[in-house]
Amino acid sequence: MSVDSVISATAALAGPLTLIHDADKAPGWWRSAVIYQVYPRSFRDLNGDGIGDIAGITEGLPHLADLDVDAVWLSPFYRSPQRDAGYDVSDYCDVDPIFGTLGDFDIMMAEANRLGLRVIVDLVPNHCSDQHAAFQAALAAPAGSPERDMFIFRDGSGPEGHEPPNNWQSHFGGPAWTRVIGPDGQPDQWYLHLFDSSQPDFNWDNPAVHAEFERVLRFWLDRGVSGFRVDVAHALVKAPGLPAWGGRADGGSSDGFPGHEAPMFGQPAIHDIYRAWRLILDEYGPDRILCAEASVDLPRLAHWVRPDEMHQAFNFPYLHAGLDVYRLRSVITDSLTVLDAVGAPSTWVLSNHDVVRHASRFGYNGSGPRDGDGIGPADQQPDTELGRRRAAAASLFMLGLPGAAYLYQGEELGLPDGIDIPEGMRQDPTFARTGGERLGRDGCRVPLPWSAAEPHLGFGSGQQPWLPLPASFKELARDVQAATPSSHLNLYRRTLAARRELGLGRGSLAWAEEWCTGSSLGFVNGTTLVLMNLNHEPLEMPAGDVLLRSADPESGHFLASGETVWLQLVRGDTE
Structure with missing residues (x-):
């Protein structure tokens, strides 16, 4: 025919x-790949300390290969005080002891290679931990020093500099500036942190910052990783003069403040950084990739994936389209049109470590939880059966789309958010910085259930998990679903196998x-x-x-x- x-x-x-x-005929494995996000502290705990580890990831890789994904993306596992679940990095070239060692990482890489799985690691270039050696050196150095120039330090405003340099707000609530005590013991300059106060922003106007991250890229490429998911890839460069901003802290559009004018996001000079990084990756071969976490509108998203920059960018407009058929059609049409114009594939995603899981989001007939706020026991509760049914439908729909797809660990089990989390166990800095007004993202980060009959549902056999597993997870455990032909897990297996056989990712x-x-x-x-x-x-x-x-x-x-x-x-x- x-x-x-x-x-x-x-x-x-x-x-x-x-x-x-x-149909897409351009070369590149990533153009149609299914990539599975592993959140290390919640994947599997092999040493019994209540926190997932690299050895647990290695143990679980055969299950991911059996699911028929192409690659695994690891959320941060670097040395960190863990004030923001590892997105506050104190050493970009080492593994935090709570997750294991570099030797454990190398063993995991060998197992991934044996199974034919690629590994992508998270890179956090906008900010680091306040415990990072470079920031500690900046605190000990005077204003105007090379050490301080690694970060964004400014004199305060108002009498004696007691007010922040500008009105920028943190994503996690409160001001985006914190004042330090100088080497002489007196109140000194302020430093910028778009996120928690323990996460100072790097100064990407400084060539030394560029050199440091190019070193980091090569360190992990030399260990065999297939690329990097770049955290807040739109935020590295700030507008000259740091002008005031009366819009949303996350740079989203609001009345009178269109997102493209946000001075802390999407500045033109940012693209030179990624062009330089692309050249480095190309030295290692044509199969190493960069994926941007760039929360910008679709027309601007294409700027991150031009042929000499990144390979992929997360499609947040699709994630936020929900189950509105008009909005879905518009987003899909615009995504493919805009990205086809620059020769890039689209990526599709329904859940990640920053949003309420779609099995819970879709359990509401009206408005559900706001992004980043989570669901608590006192909130309107989602209809669990309705949410999981709609989640299965949304996943099957998404995986039929051409392009790449990202899965968040546990979505193949149809997991909902964890809701009954004691306040004393919550760790998201959003919860603390807003005095509990916003619950934060802990609910979507609850550990995975592996075996219904084992302690802690097979997540780990030792200490209590860092976040509690809901009792309802017992019937959703991986071993239970593996033995049930009609389960969410087996739907994902059949779907991913058919997607590959039919070539839908290239379709x-x-x-x-x-x-x-x-x-x-x-x-x-x-x-x-x-x-x-x-x-x-x-x-x-x-x-x-x-x-x-x-x-x-x-x-x-x-x-x-x-x-x-x-x-x-x-x-x-x-x-």
């Missing part, structure tokens, strides 16, 4: 099609207009129709062979509310 015949037959079954993205996308309504959304990728029903009523499916359904096929040829299906529309040789 010719390509034209396939298109014609597909349209006859799916109805009118609007093509927005052609095309055309909207199936007949199925794009106010309560359903359908697209064709190659010859596969992906259709999600968000109506309260069942939806009769078009003709075609059912490849996958996100729920048990109790509704026959009808797609139930909150269900997604993959239909094979055409069979035959398309060469």
